[in-house]
Amino acid sequence: MTEKVFDLEFKVRDYECDMDHVVNNAVYLNYLEHARHEFLLGLGIKFGELSKRGISLVVTRIEVDFKASLTSGDTFTVRTQFSRNGRIRLQFNQSIFRKLDNRLMLSAVVTGTALNGRGRPEIPIELDLVLGPTD
Amino acid sequence: MTEKVFDLEFKVRDYECDMDHVVNNAVYLNYLEHARHEFLLGLGIKFGELSKRGISLVVTRIEVDFKASLTSGDTFTVRTQFSRNGRIRLQFNQSIFRKLDNRLMLSAVVTGTALNGRGRPEIPIELDLVLGPTD
Amino acid sequence: MTEKVFDLEFKVRDYECDMDHVVNNAVYLNYLEHARHEFLLGLGIKFGELSKRGISLVVTRIEVDFKASLTSGDTFTVRTQFSRNGRIRLQFNQSIFRKLDNRLMLSAVVTGTALNGRGRPEIPIELDLVLGPTD
Amino acid sequence: MTEKVFDLEFKVRDYECDMDHVVNNAVYLNYLEHARHEFLLGLGIKFGELSKRGISLVVTRIEVDFKASLTSGDTFTVRTQFSRNGRIRLQFNQSIFRKLDNRLMLSAVVTGTALNGRGRPEIPIELDLVLGPTD
Numbered sequence: 418m419t420e421k422v423f424d425l426e427f428k429v430r431d432y433e434c435d436m437d438h439v440v441n442n443a444v445y446l447n448y449l450e451h452a453r454h455e456f457l458l459g460l461g462i463k464f465g466e467l468s469k470r471g472i473s474l475v476v477t478r479i480e481v482d483f484k485a486s487l488t489s490g491d492t493f494t495v496r497t498q499f500s501r502n503g504r505i506r507l508q509f510n511q512s513i514f515r516k517l518d519n520r521l522m523l524s525a526v527v528t529g530t531a532l533n534g535r536g537r538p539e540i541p542i543e544l545d546l547v548l549g550p551t552d
Numbered sequence: 553m554t555e556k557v558f559d560l561e562f563k564v565r566d567y568e569c570d571m572d573h574v575v576n577n578a579v580y581l582n583y584l585e586h587a588r589h590e591f592l593l594g595l596g597i598k599f600g601e602l603s604k605r606g607i608s609l610v611v612t613r614i615e616v617d618f619k620a621s622l623t624s625g626d627t628f629t630v631r632t633q634f635s636r637n638g639r640i641r642l643q644f645n646q647s648i649f650r651k652l653d654n655r656l657m658l659s660a661v662v663t664g665t666a667l668n669g670r671g672r673p674e675i676p677i678e679l680d681l682v683l684g685p686t687d
Numbered sequence: 688m689t690e691k692v693f694d695l696e697f698k699v700r701d702y703e704c705d706m707d708h709v710v711n712n713a714v715y716l717n718y719l720e721h722a723r724h725e726f727l728l729g730l731g732i733k734f735g736e737l738s739k740r741g742i743s744l745v746v747t748r749i750e751v752d753f754k755a756s757l758t759s760g761d762t763f764t765v766r767t768q769f770s771r772n773g774r775i776r777l778q779f780n781q782s783i784f785r786k787l788d789n790r791l792m793l794s795a796v797v798t799g800t801a802l803n804g805r806g807r808p809e810i811p812i813e814l815d816l817v818l819g820p821t822d
Numbered sequence: 823m824t825e826k827v828f829d830l831e832f833k834v835r836d837y838e839c840d841m842d843h844v845v846n847n848a849v850y851l852n853y854l855e856h857a858r859h860e861f862l863l864g865l866g867i868k869f870g871e872l873s874k875r876g877i878s879l880v881v882t883r884i885e886v887d888f889k890a891s892l893t894s895g896d897t898f899t900v901r902t903q904f905s906r907n908g909r910i911r912l913q914f915n916q917s918i919f920r921k922l923d924n925r926l927m928l929s930a931v932v933t934g935t936a937l938n939g940r941g942r943p944e945i946p947i948e949l950d951l952v953l954g955p956t957d
Contacts, residue, residue: 430852430855430856430859431705431706431855431856431859431869432705432711432713432852432855432856434705434706435701435702435704435705435706436599436701436704436705436706436708436759437608438706441585441702442581442585442611442614443578443579443581443582443585443702444578446577446578446581447578447835447837450576450577450578450835450836450837451835451836451837454835454836458895464571464836464894473572475618475621476577476618477617477618478615478616478617478618479577479614479615479616479618480613480614480615480616481613481614481615482612482613483610483611483612483613483614486610489706489869490863565717565720565721565724566720566721566724566734566840566841567717567720567721567840567846567848569840569841570836570837570839570840570841571836571839571840571841571843571894573841576837578837582700582702585700585701585702586700586701586702589700589701593760599701599759624734624841625728706869707878711855712851712855712881712884713848713849713851713852713855714848716847716848716851717848720846720847720848734841743842745888745891746847746888747887747888748885748886748887748888749847749884749885749886749888750883750884750885750886751883751884751885752882752883753880753881753882753883753884756880
């Protein structure tokens with residue numbers, strides 16, 4: 418089974434900072450999404466191909482703890498761990514570490530599922546292979 | 553004590569939609585933030601004035617349940633309820649309803665606090681007056 | 688022929704402002720796009736229907752003069768004028784006026800065209816009717 | 823005098839793509855701004871320090887020609903050339919090249935200036951040194 422931890426490095430861009438000179442809350446969700454997509458791509462999960470077969474990956478719940486704020490010029494790593502949560506739920510545990518001092522800036526749990534063409538949860542075979550069987 | 557429920561109406565803008573033709577997850581946080589800021593402004597809480605006194609309002613935790621997706625052209629209401637959660641925490645319960653059918657699209661709990669110039673939690677007097685005493 | 692001037696009112700949202708406490712340059716393009724789309728929608732031009740027929744509307748050139756900066760709390764109007772520029776080019780002249788004092792904050796010329804399924808410029812019949820014949 | 827051409831590499835993130843599966847127009851301005859800021863930073867021009875002295879760098883005009891569209895997964899380079907345009911104007915010529923085939927996707931001319939605390943154009947000494955004297 419493929420190793421299911423993935424690190425992706427980013428640098429804060431000035432347009433992502435708000436009037437308080439820190440990265441705006443919503444922008445962190447952009448970072449987290451990009452890290453998940455790059456992770457899945459590396460595992461051979463292609464959104465385009467799934468889409469052609471009528472399968473879409475959707476986020477159903479997000480919990481985010483904001484611990485400290487990234488600011489202009491910061492570089493940081495998004496660490497993503499991916500696991501199965503029951504038969505039809507996918508769970509991503511994601512953390513953001515500032516590069517300067519390895520400080521934990523944010524931790525998040527993102528839950529999703531895959532929907533087939535009839536809008537019903539259905540985990541596609543590629544994900545089944547990557548994630549392994551339900552416990 | 554001021555009534556602490558606030559409704560704000562929005563319309564989805566096409567640039568807020570992603571390749572799946574639905575509003576991108578992060579954009580919902582923009583909607584929720586704008587509703588909170590307009591709510592606080594209506595209660596006489598001015599970010600600028602707080603800022604001059606060295607007080608900043610920060611979000612510490614967000615929980616969002618995505619129930620259905622807004623799409624291009626949808627109009628919707630963000631409903632915000634505001635309450636105190638202990639001595640130093642502010643809690644916003646927020647829901648998004650699609651106007652067409654009043655369907656609940658998203659519900660969220662956003663927790664925040666106010667930090668004084670020394671980075672310590674301190675609820676400013678304006679918020680104290682609006683929120684009432686700790687239970 | 689339909690009147691081809693359209694005004695749309697907006698209010699600046701705090702997340703649209705950057706570290707200098709003014710609306711970030713790129714955000715103005717969002718405002719301008721939303722105004723164009725609402726304008727076309729009001730004229731009966733539906734992106735979805737065009738898309739089903741394999742026609743997409745694309746922007747080919749933008750010129751923007753930034754004259755003064757919108758800031759947190761400002762309300763403003765985007766005024767859009769729509770005209771034909773030769774056989775296959777559409778031209779939008781757009782201006783942003785601050786509501787407080789009717790000051791001109793920005794003026795822009797946005798040029799676009801419609802592409803058919805073979806990637807060739809082709810103005811669809813709905814637009815032909817709205818815009819009138821080439822001079 | 824420092825060489826005044828700067829290349830910065832990016833990868834399109836899915837949240838930057840719109841319903842047509844291409845990068846939204848406004849997002850290109852984000853890319854261009856980030857490239858300019860990184861460029862200036864590399865030349866020793868620090869926004870923070872300028873700001874403390876009451877000097878702000880502002881964009882006054884943007885011209886963009888959109889030649890082809892970036893899409894999900896594309897990597898690309900923003901090339902920025904920086905020059906003086908008269909005594910008080912700064913000019914950035916910027917181009918975006920897709921990495922796959924080195925195709926020119928966009929070319930832009932961005933004009934700006936520096937404003938002192940009284941809102942008057944004034945080029946700070948750091949920029950003077952970098953840009954050289956007016957012709």
